[in-house]
Amino acid sequence: MQVTRRFHGPSDLHLHSVHSDGTESAALVVAAAHRQGLRTLALTDHDTTSGWAEAADAATSLGMTFLPGMELSARHEWRSVHVLAYLFDPDESKLRAMTDRIRSSRMERARVMVDRISHDYDLDWDDVLAQTEVDATVGRPHIADALIAKGHVQDRTEAFSDILSPGGDYYVALYAPDPVVAVSLVVGAGGVPIIAHPAGRAGLLPMPLMTRLLDAGLAGFETEHRENLTAGVRTLRRIVAEHDLITTGSSDYHGLGKPNVPGENTTSDEMVARIIDRATGNAPVYP
Numbered sequence: 001m002q003v004t005r006r007f008h009g010p011s012d013l014h015l016h017s018v019h020s021d022g023t024e025s026a027a028l029v030v031a032a033a034h035r036q037g038l039r040t041l042a043l044t045d046h047d048t049t050s051g052w053a054e055a056a057d058a059a060t061s062l063g064m065t066f067l068p069g070m071e072l073s074a075r076h077e078w079r080s081v082h083v084l085a086y087l088f089d090p091d092e093s094k095l096r097a098m099t100d101r102i103r104s105s106r107m108e109r110a111r112v113m114v115d116r117i118s119h120d121y122d123l124d125w126d127d128v129l130a131q132t133e134v135d136a137t138v139g140r141p142h143i144a145d146a147l148i149a150k151g152h153v154q155d156r157t158e159a160f161s162d163i164l165s166p167g168g169d170y171y172v173a174l175y176a177p178d179p180v181v182a183v184s185l186v187v188g189a190g191g192v193p194i195i196a197h198p199a200g201r202a203g204l205l206p207m208p209l210m211t212r213l214l215d216a217g218l219a220g221f222e223t224e225h226r227e228n229l230t231a232g233v234r235t236l237r238r239i240v241a242e243h244d245l246i247t248t249g250s251s252d253y254h255g256l257g258k259p260n261v262p263g264e265n266t267t268s269d270e271m272v273a274r275i276i277d278r279a280t281g282n283a284p285v286y287p
Helices: 026-035 052-061 093-118 125-129 140-149 156-161 179-188 207-216 230-243 269-278
Strands: 011-015 040-043 065-076 079-086 192-195 220-224 246-249
Touching (some): 065 269, 093 125, 140 156, 192 246, 192 269
Parallel strands (some): 220 246
């Protein structure tokens, strides 16, 4: 079915605010996207929808189209898998219960890590809370910001490669569902699931898992992302062509948390239209 294209590009469908691990308010994220010439965007904070209202208001005031989104945490064996979810019903009970569980796990994990770190560094839980907005999804980036504020590291990159490294003594694993479960939950809430940065240094997901994800309703892949490697993207494009999947390009903007710039990768109008057409749980907010 052909949709009415009431949005207008260019479009960036992967940005983060202080509601998860970004460093700017949702309104400032929208403003940053607007300054870069974007006209459609999605706020995709980790495991939360708490920034949607602010982002929608900011977007419409600037004449931009807003796609409600989220980056849902998942895990396959040892590796994290991030599922970008668009236009889902935020009140659907099963998905909401899962995000509540993940956020609770993030909080407990962060507390345990801070306790471990405090044995060797001057750091306590209040230092982390000072770097966190109310209702934010607390995670390692907030611990990194607290370490920066205390002068223990220069930036998040140093924190993640040293004190907060998965191979380090202070690390605690995060609870997250299997990717197939995550995709199924998004689909069950009427949303459109896309695997974020799927061709990074960890390599592509195993083909048997890819098949299970597609069977569960996976809509496509974020093929244009600065962390993707060329060889992996070539393989993904073959899968996309075979199954007529959606492809997106995004910045994964985090404010000062990463060097990524809004609009450094964008999603075509055709693919935005396909996302909107496929969704049944929610709708874009048009100016």
